[in-house]
Every structure is written in C-alpha cells, then in structure tokens.
Amino acid sequence: MAAHLRPADTRDRLTLKEIAVAERVAAGLGNKDVADELGIKAATVTGHMASIGFKLCAGSRPSRIHAALSTGQVNAPAAGTAPSFSQDELRLLQALATQPDDDAIAAAAGLVAKRVSLHVRALLLKAGARNATHLVGLSHAWELLGPSASAQSAANTATTW
Structure with a gap:
C-alpha cells in the first residue's frame, strides 16, 4: 500500500483541534482544563501538543506555543498592558x-x-x-x-x- 503524503506546504499546518488546544495552552491552561473545555481527554491534549511540536519542529511546551503563534496559525491570548522588561x-x-x-x-x-x-x-x-x-x-x-x-x-x- 502506497503512503499518502500531504504536499510540503501543508505538512506544518495545524488542524482545527490542534489550533483550539494551542490557543488554550497559550492562555495558560493545563492539559486537564483544556480537555474539559474541549470535551476531550487530557491524553488527547498531550497528543495534540506532541503533533504541534513535530509539525513545527519545537521541543518544549513554550517553544511549541511560540512556533504556533509565530506562524500565525494561533491567536495570542487577551492581554493587558505589558510590564517593562529589562x-x-x-x-x-x-x-x-x-x-x-x-x-x-x-x-x-x-x-x-x-x-x-x-x-x-x-x-x-x-x-x-x-x-x-x-x-x-x-x-x-x-x-x-x-x-x-x-x-x-x-x-x-x-x-x-
């Protein structure tokens, strides 16, 4: 059976569920809270985060969210005024x-x-x-x-x- 590969330009595209997970993680929710909001299991959230890391070549949880936000596939959370950082x-x-x-x-x-x-x-x-x-x-x-x-x-x- 031949493997079906997606075109190169779509391999790093997140699915709608991955986007939903990433936006909630970017808002500071943990896996259980994300799972509860989306009506899925925490293990499924873990799987989506792993898939995001694989697609965007990012290893840590913060770097996965950074990559998803940087590619414009995920919206940043609501934020007030930024503190002044050194x-x-x-x-x-x-x-x-x-x-x-x-x-x-x-x-x-x-x-x-x-x-x-x-x-x-x-x-x-x-x-x-x-x-x-x-x-x-x-x-x-x-x-x-x-x-x-x-x-x-x-x-x-x-x-x-």
Whole structure:
C-alpha cells in the first residue's frame, strides 16, 4: 500500500483541534482544563501538543506555543498592558520561547542552569502569567515575541548604531 503524503506546504499546518488546544495552552491552561473545555481527554491534549511540536519542529511546551503563534496559525491570548522588561529579562523570555530545556535556556540567556527556574518564576510574577506557555502567549500579544517583535527589534538596533 502506497503512503499518502500531504504536499510540503501543508505538512506544518495545524488542524482545527490542534489550533483550539494551542490557543488554550497559550492562555495558560493545563492539559486537564483544556480537555474539559474541549470535551476531550487530557491524553488527547498531550497528543495534540506532541503533533504541534513535530509539525513545527519545537521541543518544549513554550517553544511549541511560540512556533504556533509565530506562524500565525494561533491567536495570542487577551492581554493587558505589558510590564517593562529589562534587556536581560527579554533575553530570558526569548530563550524560554525558543530553547528546548533549562541548559539551553541558560546558555542563550547567559544564566546558570540551576537558576533558570528562579528567573522564570520572577518573570511569571512580573507578567502576571500562569505558567511559561502563558508568558509566551502574553509576550506575543504584547509584541515582545514573534514577527512584529523581530521588526521592532531590528528597528531599535538600526537606530542605536
């Protein structure tokens, strides 16, 4: 039996259910709460998150949500006014959104791996986020992460040279 492959341009497209799961995870819900809202099992939510990671080549939960938001397939959660973050905090936020584990986050953010969770907790408190994936979602809503953040960062860099 021949395998049926989707065209390359649709392989990374999320299904409607994956989008529904990702939007709720970006809003800070855990698997059980997402499952309850969608009328599915928590294990199904886990499966959808794994599929999102596979399709978007993202390993950690925050990086999966970052990838889904960055590709424009998922809407960012509602957010109030962004707190003022230092450059070090923004570097940690970027690392949290893009790196697979504490060691990689530490290396990207210039921190000691043992202290990553302490710094992340401080960011969560400052942002009023429920968890790391919610922080990533809020950061997209505030345009601190994602395509508009990249354009803003390039503009800021251009003006400082």
